[in-house]
Amino acid sequence: MKLFQFRASPFNEKVCWALDFKRVPHERVSLLPGPHMMTVRKLTGRTQTPVLLTPEGAIDGSAGIIDWLDRAFPEPRLGYDEPSATESAKIEAWFDDDLGPRIRRAILGCALASPKFFSALFGEGRTPLQKSLYALTIPLAAPLVRKGNGITGSASIDDGRAAAREGLDFVAGRAARSGYLLDDRFGRADLTAAAMLAMVIDVADSPMRKPQPRPSAVTGLLAEFADHPGTAWVNEIYRRHRGASASFDGPSAYGDQGLQQGRAGVPPGGWGARFLYRECIRPQRRFLEMERTWQPSGAPA
Ligand SMILES: N[C@@H](CCC(=O)N[C@@H](CS)C(=O)NCC(=O)O)C(=O)O
Numbered sequence: 001m002k003l004f005q006f007r008a009s010p011f012n013e014k015v016c017w018a019l020d021f022k023r024v025p026h027e028r029v030s031l032l033p034g035p036h037m038m039t040v041r042k043l044t045g046r047t048q049t050p051v052l053l054t055p056e057g058a059i060d061g062s063a064g065i066i067d068w069l070d071r072a073f074p075e076p077r078l079g080y081d082e083p084s085a086t087e088s089a090k091i092e093a094w095f096d097d098d099l100g101p102r103i104r105r106a107i108l109g110c111a112l113a114s115p116k117f118f119s120a121l122f123g124e125g126r127t128p129l130q131k132s133l134y135a136l137t138i139p140l141a142a143p144l145v146r147k148g149n150g151i152t153g154s155a156s157i158d159d160g161r162a163a164a165r166e167g168l169d170f171v172a173g174r175a176a177r178s179g180y181l182l183d184d185r186f187g188r189a190d191l192t193a194a195a196m197l198a199m200v201i202d203v204a205d206s207p208m209r210k211p212q213p214r215p216s217a218v219t220g221l222l223a224e225f226a227d228h229p230g231t232a233w234v235n236e237i238y239r240r241h242r243g244a245s246a247s248f249d250g251p252s253a254y255g256d257q258g259l260q261q262g263r264a265g266v267p268p269g270g271w272g273a274r275f276l277y278r279e280c281i282r283p284q285r286r287f288l289e290m291e292r293t294w295q296p297s298g299a300p301a
Contacts, residue, residue, distance in 0.1 A: 001024070001025075001054055001055075002026065002027045003019065003028045003029070003050060003051070003052050003053075004029050004031060004036075004039065004040060004043065004049055004050065004051040005028055005030055005031065005247070006031060006032075006033060006050075006122060007121070007122055007124045007125065007207075008124070008208075009049065010100055010103075010104070010195045010198065010208075011048075011049070011050060011062040011096070011100070012049055013195040013198065013208055015052065015062050015065050015069075016028075016244070017191050017242060017244075018065070018069050018078060018191065019069065019252070020242070020243055020244045021076060021241065021243065022069060022075075022076060022078075023254045024073050024252075025251070025252050025254065026252050027251050027252070028247070028248060028249050029249065030247070030249050031049065032134055033122055033141075033145065034141050034144075034145075043060075044058050044060045046060060048060055050062060052065045052068070054068060054072070056068075062096065062192075063093075063096060066078060066188055066191075067079075070188075077187070078187055078188040079188060080183055080189075084183050084187075087189075088182055091182075091189045091192065091193065092188060092192045095167065095196045096196075098163070099163045099164075099166060099196060100199075101149070101150065102159055102160050103164045103167065103196060103199050103200060104149060105149055105150060105151045105156045105159070105160040106160025106161050106164065106199075106200065107160070107199045107200060107218070108149055108151060109151045109156070109157040109160070110157070110217035110220075111218060112138070112145060112146065113217060114217075114218075115135040115138035115139060117211065117213075117214060118135070119131045119134045119135035122134075124211065124247070125247075125248070125249055161200075161221070161224065164197065164199075164200045164225060167193065167196065167197050167230065168197060168225060168230025168234075169230060170193075170230070171193050171194075171230045171234070172228070172230040175190075179236070186237070186241045191237075194233075194237040195208070197230065197231075197234045198234055200224075200225050201222065201226075201234050201235070202222050203234060203238045204235070206238050206244075207242075207245070207246055210222070
């Protein structure tokens with residue numbers, strides 16, 4: 001499978017987190033905002049990332065991709081049983097459709113003012129020359145990026161800050177008892193909220209860490225939320241459950257190794273080992289085989 005991603009994006013981070021959490025072997029292709037359009041349009045007819053190429057076709061939209069991953073790779077599970085499933089869908093939709101895009105205006109607005117920072121953010125993993133060339137295009141692309149993301153001026157940036165505070169207040173209150181948003185365990189509601197809120201938090205050793213040096217507007221934005229109890233929750237969820245300190249291009253490092261680690265996590269012997277093999281390892285192996293023999297239609301080679 002192949003993931004077409006932006007290096008710095010909460011929606012891409014959601015999907016990368018789900019893939020890493022489930023240790024699903026795949027390959028990542030990082031795209032730069034702007035030039036991404038041609039590649040992505042060929043895959044889905046739209047331009048938004050993330051896009052996951054699966055044996056059943058290309059899927060975009062982080063929620064749809066996680067639905068698919070939870071069906072194809074059921075363990076470890078990210079979804080919930082009812083009534084939490086309905087509650088989780090509401091929380092995810094709120095973060096994906098309302099808070100996330102509003103918070104994004106705040107961080108993107110600050111980042112766009114510094115082409116070098118914007119290029120470092122999205123060009124992570126590229127050579128210094130590639131980043132410098134990309135930085136040169138930012139002043140030209142900035143009006144389009146602002147328009148596409150609804151950044152209309154300082155009021156929209158202030159609204160992004162307010163959205164971040166709303167989200168942080170919500171997670172701090174809701175997770176105060178058990179540390180999790182639903183069912184006293186880590187699931188997709190926690191993953192979604194943490195990935196979205198990480199836009200305004202410098203989560204150490206995580207793919208959402210911001211590059212250095214940072215423009216003062218970005219430093220100021222991060223500082224504004226640093227002491228919020230919701231920020232402590234995001235940091236703790238990342239520390240406990242993210243399990244990856246950076247994104248990457250190319251094949252995931254957990255091919256067969258991931259399967260072996262899955263096996264090592266099984267309680268010794270008995271039904272547990274058999275269940276994990278039947279429900280997780282064998283389907284993953286079948287999937288790898290399907291993936292090996294599958295040819296995407298209309299996808300780039
Ligand atoms: N609701 C979508 C939102 C995806 C989205 O907004 N992606 C942004 C990056 S954060 C993007 O690809 N923007 C460029 C474009 O739409 O052309 C999801 O959950 O994946």
